[in-house]
Amino acid sequence: MLFKKRFSPKDDERLSHLIQLKRQEKPDEAFWLRFDEELRSKQLAAIVRTQSWYERVGKLFILIARKSAAATATASILAFGIFTISETDYFAGGEPTTSPNQNEPVHPTEDDASAIDQPIFVVDDLHPQAEANEVDFSYGINATPSYEINALTKKSIPVNYQIIAEPKQFTADHINSGTDLGAKVIGTWSHF
Amino acid sequence: MSIIKTITKPLVSSPERRLEADEDLVIVRKIQSGDVDAFDSLIFKYRERVYSVIYNLTSNREDASDLTQETFIKAFQSINRFKGKSSFFTWLYRISLNTSLSHLRKNKLRRFFSFEKMVEEDHTEGFIENLRTESDSDKAALMTELQERLNDAFQKLSIKHRTVITLFEIDGLSHKEIAEIVGTSIGTVRSRLYYAKQSLQGELKDYIR
Structure with missing residues (x-):
């Protein structure tokens, strides 16, 4: 076997010199030019690949955000709707807050009008002193079949209300037919 | 020793x-x-x-x-x-x-060089000395031949032995540096160098005697 044969230190030195001849196996300048060129393009490709990876992660986050945004928006709309309904005093059984000094009707803007298909008219409280703190529309609501209230919402504090109803006459048959309810139509829009 | x-x-x-x-x-x-x-x-x-x-x-x-x-x-x-x-x-x-x-x-x-091509050639003891005396073109040819023999001898070493002999003899690193790079002790590096050299001496005996 090769390993069993001992070599002298001189042999070892000659072997070292022989091996070191391999140091002379150096590529020429053209090789390095080509090497640098290839390495540069590989380096750029590596950078691009890295960006693509981040982009992919980024896109994933955007996708998740978009999907959750739709769900969030839906939930928000539902929550807002529930909140609005629960805050409506007439449906919740509460009393509207009124202020006797605010008699000016609030007219809806063009945007509001375009968004509403239902006939809407605004009534103004004629007797703010008497009914400033307590406005009871229950008799109006129950006064069928004279009119049907589709919606009654507080438009602004204190005494202006929007009533979505048809027809636009206000009567309270169960009290006294033709009784002035202390309100008058001061403005309508949409179909009225 | x-x-x-x-x-x-x-x-x-x-x-x-x-x-x-x-x-x-x-x-x-x-x-x-x-x-x-x-x-x-x-x-x-x-x-x-x-x-x-x-x-x-x-x-x-x-x-x-x-x-x-x-x-x-x-x-x-x-x-x-x-x-x-x-x-x-x-x-x-x-x-x-x-x-x-x-x-x-x-x-x-995978083998990169044809060993059969080289074993047929006559390698005398004066091969390295000839490198100093031959003309440039002959010298280049001899160098190429010798390097091929060296490469072949290297390929016969195990990867571990090849690594340490390359780092030590060609790249000129110390035992400590090789040990750090390879992840072994200095003693292991010395041991691997010893056996690598023994093996190469056997493979390249025609050139070193």
Whole structure:
């Protein structure tokens, strides 16, 4: 076997010199030019690949955000709707807050009008002193079949209300037919 | 024991290597802080040495070129993970060795030189002396032939032995540096060097006697 044969230190030195001849196996300048060129393009490709990876992660986050945004928006709309309904005093059984000094009707803007298909008219409280703190529309609501209230919402504090109803006459048959309810139509829009 | 004494001669000046390591670390910090162009200086500084190590492990120029590029790409991609616990040089060499060893394991049966072509030729004791006396063209031919024999002898070594003999005899690293790069003890490095040399002496006896 090769390993069993001992070599002298001189042999070892000659072997070292022989091996070191391999140091002379150096590529020429053209090789390095080509090497640098290839390495540069590989380096750029590596950078691009890295960006693509981040982009992919980024896109994933955007996708998740978009999907959750739709769900969030839906939930928000539902929550807002529930909140609005629960805050409506007439449906919740509460009393509207009124202020006797605010008699000016609030007219809806063009945007509001375009968004509403239902006939809407605004009534103004004629007797703010008497009914400033307590406005009871229950008799109006129950006064069928004279009119049907589709919606009654507080438009602004204190005494202006929007009533979505048809027809636009206000009567309270169960009290006294033709009784002035202390309100008058001061403005309508949409179909009225 | 005489062989071991011979191969333990100091080849690398430690203060120089430390200075080099400090300079490299400054460049690495620049790269880590976003100056990616600074990596070019490290490529320029180490490309020949890395290529040389890989070439002597693979004995194939094309493979060595590709693997050297791969080494630098890997180093570039993971430069932010370099904490400076070892020198950049050691770290880079580790990458180059791992890249080469992985390549060699995949291509175990691949041979790059025709041994049959060379065994028919007459190699006399005066072969190396002839290198000094022949004309340039003859010298070049002899050198090529000798290098091919050397490459072939290297390919017959195990990967572990080939690695340590390359790093020690060709790249001129110390036992300590090789131990750090390879991840073994200095004693193991010495042992591997001893057996690698024994093997090469057997393979190249026509040239060294």
